[in-house]
Amino acid sequence: MITFSLTPVISRIFDPSDFGVAALFVSIATIISVAAPLCYDRAVVLPEEDERGALLAWLALLSLIAVSGLGMLVLGLLYVFGIPLPFADRIGAWIWLVPATVLLMGFIKIQEGWLTRSKRFKVMAASDVTQALLTTGGRLSCGALWGSSVWALIAGQLAGLVGQTLLMLRMAHPSSWSAPGARSWKALQQVAREFKDFPLYNATAAFTLSFSMNLPVLVLGYMFAPEIVGFYAMANRLARIPLNITAHSVRRVYLQRAAMLRNNGKPLRGMLTKTTVFLVLLGAVPFGIFWLYGEQFLTVFLGERWRKAGHFVEILVPWLYMIWNTIPSGALMVVLRKQALWLRIQVGGIVTRLGVFLVAYLMAATPEQTLTAFVAVSVLGQLIIIAITFRLERKDWEQRAQRGGPNR
Known part of the structure; x- marks a missing residue:
């Protein structure tokens, strides 16, 4: 704040x-x-x-x-x-x-x-x-x-x-x-x-994810004038405020508790479901306000010369909202040691997003059109990640139950 x-x-x-x-x-x-x-x-x-x-x-x-x-x-x-x-x-x-x-x-x-x-x-x-x-x-x-x-x-x-x-x-x-x-x-x-999978897979996946998250800044910096990057950066910064206030804390706490539950032979489905639903409900209001009134709010809040940043906020909100909702899914990938799969998911995502930017560049798309296409593809990717994580948790529990773990 x-x-x-x-x-x-x-x-x-x-x-x-x-x-x-x-x-x-x-x-x-x-x-x-x-x-x-x-x-x-x-x-x-x-x-x-x-x-x-x-x-x-x-x-x-x-x-x-x-x-x-x-x-x-x-x-x-x-x-x-x-x-x-x-x-x-x-x-x-x-x-x-x-x-x-x-x-x-x-x-x-x-x-x-x-x-x-x-x-x-x-x-x-x-x-x-x-x-x-x-x-x-x-x-x-x-x-x-x-x-x-x-x-x-x-x-x-x-x-x-x-x-x-x-x-x-x-x-x-x-x-x-x-x-x-x-x-x-x-x-x-x-x-x-013992933990060689972290540098081999998790580090590469983390780099790929970070590159993907910051990709708009790099590509917009190449395609358009610096002020467009400034508008995007300001929009991204403000739209992420609901995300940044609690996202790191939520991930830290969830990661620690999920690891403890799994070490104690407990199921993770309940915690994963409750946390995901809680985040969906908690983020709906702040992200919804930015989505509906972003341009008007930022014009008053930042000044008239930042009006375009407000329009960018309205475009970016669905993507950032889905990132917020997938915090437990990303953390659970670490707990389940699915770094190789996580890497493949991130590589696929970044290739797709690069493809979107390439098409936008070849078609001489405007900054608004470019970001809209980027956000649409990114939202779809986050939904796929949530679905994959629930499937992985179910498979992990079934394997542990077969080895003599407690019942759900």
Whole structure:
């Protein structure tokens, strides 16, 4: 709510074109950071023993450092050999800060994994508030002093990430991962082999999903002027507010409880059904309001120059509503260790969406037409995911029941 309440001020300071370039920077860093820990951070909650959870946290950290370092090396080599840096014509020198941003984002994800395992949800909530305060405050301060600029938006983003990282270090130091033997190379290798499906499948699937979610920013940045990216980024940001307020917390809690139920030999169907129905009902009102009155609301809320962003909100809402409803389904894929299937689903989704954008580009479609086609395909994909997850849960329970599990 902090970000939401101060957005009208930010929208009147920064131009849509500057906002679009900053959104492109954040999207690139986000896409990479999701997979940089090789998704060991998502596996931290699964083992029954804290020692094995700690081993997974250290594996995630080592992987993150390696990926961030490799990213900086690749950028350096491209620069030395005179090869144009990706999106450098839009982002400028800020492209060099992408690896550092990936490192910060990835470390926060690892800490969240450990805090979820430890059920320290208040610490995570406090860190989220800190990040929002510093990001918004940094952007407002820089914008008020120096006016609209890309660097002010990116600097505010970095300030929020640094502040969140420092708070997590203070309230839940990584030394808490130091269970006996947690940093033994032999033990790390054993756990890495046991959970090899996470880097092989889950990391690739997470990268694919993140790429798919941020695909509109990348493609719109290629097809249209930066201000179109800015309109989309602002629309996406505001329409996601109902999603972002509770989505991460819902996923964390559901993942922890589902893993505990399965470890105790309990069925998951009831929890999956109740959580999905609850999310459908809970999200209907806020998402419905955005869908019906998005353009009018955002024009008043942000200012007349952001009217197109309001129209984009109305287009995006059905997609974001379905993402909200599939939170339990995505988490259950992790609990059931169906990373290979999840990867195939995500690859299929991204290929389909790329196809939609390609057709739109060849037909010289407008931004509105392009987004409408993208949303329609994405909604269908989310419905398919829900259906697949319920089928997987039923099959998993039947297999466990045959091995002597309790009855439903």
